[in-house]
Amino acid sequence: IKARFSLQYAYQKTIRKLSSASNRDRLPTIPVEEVKPPNSTYESWCQGSMTSALEPYYQKQEPVVFRRVGASTGAYSNWNDWDYIENIVDINTICHVEVGGNYATSERSDIRFGDYLAYLRFFEEKHGRGADPQKTSLWPPSQDLVYLAQNDVFEGMGQDFHVPDFCSNAMLGEGRIYNTMIWIGPYGCISPMHFDPLDNILMQFVGVKRVWLFAPDKHVYAGTEGNQYNTSPINPEEPLDLNQYPLLADALPAFECILRPGDMLFIPKKWYHYVRTIETSVSVNAWWR
Secondary structure (H helix, E strand, O other): OOHHHHHHHHHHHHHOOOOOOOOOOOOOOOOOOOOOHHHHHHHHHHHOOOHHHHHHHHHHHOOOEEOOOOOOHHHHHHHOOOOHHHHHHHOOEEEEEEOEHHHHHHEEEEOOOOOOHHHHHHHHHHOOOOOOOOOOOOOOHHHOOOEEEEOOOOOOHHHHHOOOOHHOOOOOOOOOEEEEEEEEEEEOOEEEEEEEEEEEEEEEEEEEEEEEEEEOOOOOOOOOOOOOOOOOOOOOOOOOOOOOOOHHHHHOOOEEEEEOOOOOOEEEOOOOEEEEEEEEEEEEEEEEE
16 A cells, blocks of 8 residues: 555656646556456356455445456357357347447437447458557547447346346445446447446456546546536546646546456446447446445
């Protein structure tokens, strides 16, 4: 803990030097703490020991990422195959999508799930499944992005994973799951900086996402520039401008992590988070209280 505070102090001391528009830098970050279970006990650990491992972070309300705890699930093994998903989900199911890949700037629309799978296949033929590692700043144009974001888990897919027991056994909170949602999208899609009112476990089953997080007591200009009250205009991927956002200096550093298949991230309630899909992705999250 002492090392963490020393690192935070060093970052804050550094970032306060960025006082002019001509002296910009990327958002300074520190890594989210990780927990790695023994390789041989993924499934049992996820439903048993994971509660004990999460408890200190839950009590402190700090994020933590659990590495590969979902690696024994059917979701991990099968959901990267669109043909498999097409066989277990009714293609006539209506799903909600964000045309533009970012809810802050996108148009919301309803389409058939089968049509969305056809879109993903077409997108991957045109752009591939992930960003070119040599050109990470180049994303597909927004008009090519359609994000199936925050839909109820489709019938047929729920059998392939299990929401961790701590969401419902009242050992951490009241034991009430508010909702379980699925997120499917190509690389380039974004969830802009925002907070949710409930504790959240984000389960990554296919592809890769990058997540930035700010503590809830930090000033990140939520509700400004025409955004919803829980949404911030801050984009951690852009150069930092303390002339435009001077109060951000006291909010730094941010926390950051990369989620890969099988990983699960605990996002405490009211923590701001910004999520970028960097490889075609299928995720599930559960909010609980």
